[in-house]
Amino acid sequence: MAGGSSTKLALLGGPPVRGKAWPQWPARGAEEERALIAALRDGDWGGFPLPNERSATFAAAFAERHDCKHALCVANGTVSLEVALQAMGVEPGAEVIVPAYTFEATASAALFAGCVPVFADIDPDTWCIEVEAAASLVTERTKAIVPVHLAMTVADLDAIGELAARHGLAVLEDCAHAHGARWRGRGVGSWGDAGSFSFQTSKLMTAGEGGIVTTSDETILDRLQALVNCGRQRPGVAEPAADIGHNYRMTDLQAAILEVQLGRLDRQHEIRAANARRLRATIEDIDGLTNLRIDDRVTTQAIYQFVFRFDSEAFAGLDRDTFVAALAAEGVPADGRFYESLPVSELLRPDPARYPAWSEALARRPAADCPNAERLAYRESVWLPHQLLLGTESNVDDIVEAVLKVQRAAADLAGLETAEVERLRRARSAR
Ligand SMILES: Cc1ncc(COP(=O)(O)O)c(C=O)c1O
Known part of the structure; x- marks a missing residue:
């Protein structure tokens, strides 16, 4: 371990705990090369006619892996949310409850669909939507709820299902972080009316960009096909679609890579899970750090980012x-x-x-305060990318050693102005 014995922080010019590279992401090998070259050579690259052969085969396998009847490949995990809402029949002007702590796309997709995102605070222990907070926001205008399975866990799908049933809400699961995760043994994306996944570069499966919608509802599937394919109905349907559509198709070059990535997923889950267990066990013993609470009903965990909470008091007041x-x-x-x-x-x-x-909705009712989301976003959350857990146990030990080194020397940094920290950070990365 480079610099393991030095106490001088690397930010202040000391040697870093870790000098060597982490496992590369995206993980890739000869299988991706073979699949991509085969797709390249046959010249059938596009997403038209929809669904093209590779994306149809991949979507069928992805649907099965998530216990859904159908899946449809799309251009990314933002438009997948937008068209899923539309295909679920959520009309423009409807209020859609989303968690306050997520990527902006969860809310902007609702805006693109002409709807009004309404922010519910999150549970500070699981970082997912707090169902009681969501329940308090339901009005006669509310038509859907979009839980996000955040970082390394799954939102409480039982409580969300009950809330939705009580108020007649559609449920769209945002599974952008959660490929292959299971709740009570059943795949995410199969609990709501539809599920939306992203294949953007950092995600657990990737083709650089891409997305997919899962559903077991034929009507939703039919509407989705028209919405992503310029308004064309699926083959065999004579009458025209009810609305115009976009070109949100995925290419078959992407699908070729994703088929391989799906085959790698379970083994990667196992490696990350084993390393995450080791990291969580250590974090339990570090004063000032708190693990995410993982519900027992999360029977397969997808770890997109390893997250924990940070308490500055245990780090000499360091922010x-x-x-x-x-x-x-x-x-x-x-x-x-x-x-x-x-x-x-x-x-x-x-x-x-x-x-x-x-704007009309905000004039009627200003956005509710979301103190848990704010505390996490600006003071407490720490996120580690999943590839740090894709190697050996010694990688986990390096993470722990770095955390402990910073904690031991925290007083050396406490009180530094933000601008000075930024200067030190730039100086360090320029080396
Ligand atoms: C929770 C969440 N929802 C939606 C998206 C949007 O996915 P994409 O980047 O593929 O459009 C992301 C991706 O970053 C995400 O993290």
């Missing part, structure tokens, strides 16, 4: 962002402000002229 910068300087890529709290996010400032339903 979370300085802690993360110090950790990164020790060679452990970590992030703090991975997500913002959406009600105050800089990336989510819709133009009132373009999103009138949203």
Whole structure:
């Protein structure tokens, strides 16, 4: 372990705990090369006619892996949310409850569908939507709820199902982080009316970009096909679609890679899970760090990011962002402000002229406070990318050693201005 015995923090010029590379992501090998070359050579690259052969085969396998009857490949995990809402019959102007702590796309997709995202606070222990908070936001305008299976867990699908049944809400699971996860033994994406997944580069399966919608409902599937394929009905349906559509098709080059990635998923889950167990056990013993609570009903965990909570008091008053910068300087890529709290996010400032339903809704009822989301986003959350867990146990030991080193020397950084931390961070990464 490089620099393991030095106490001088790498951010202040000391040697880092870890100098060597982490497992590469995307993981790739001869199988991806073979699949891609085969697709390249046959010249049938596009997504048209929809679904093209490779994307149809991949979608069938993906649906089966998630206990759904159908899946349809699309361009990315943002448009998948947008068309899923539309295909579920959620009309423009409807209120859609989303968690306040997630990627902006969960809310912006609702806006793109002409709907109004309404933010529910999250459970500070699981970081997923707090179902009681969601229940308190339901009005006669509410038509759907979009739970996000965040980071390394699954939202409480039983409680969400009950809430939805009570109020007649459609459920769209945002599974962008949760490929292959299971709740009570059944795949995510099969509990709601539809599920949406992303294949963007950082995700657990990737073709660089891409997305997929899962559903077991034929009507939703038919509407989806028209919405992503310029309004064309699926083959065999004579009458025209009820609405125009986009071109949101995925290419067959992407599908070729994704077929291989699906085959790798279970083994990768096992490796990450074993390393995550080791990391969680150590975190239990580190003063000031708190593991995410993983519900017993999460029977297969998908670990997109390993996350934990940070308490600055146990780190000589160091703020979370300085802690993360110090950790990164020790060679452990970590992030703090991975997500913002959406009600105050800089990336989510819709133009009132373009999103009138949203502005009218805000005039009727301002967004509720989401203190749990804010605390996590700006003070407490620490995110580690999943590939750090794709190697050996010694990688986990490096993460722990780096955390402990920063904790022991935290006083050396406490009180530094943000600008000074930024200067040190830049100086370190320029080396
Ligand atoms: C929770 C969540 N929802 C939706 C998306 C959107 O997916 P994409 O980047 O493929 O559009 C992401 C991806 O970053 C995400 O993390």
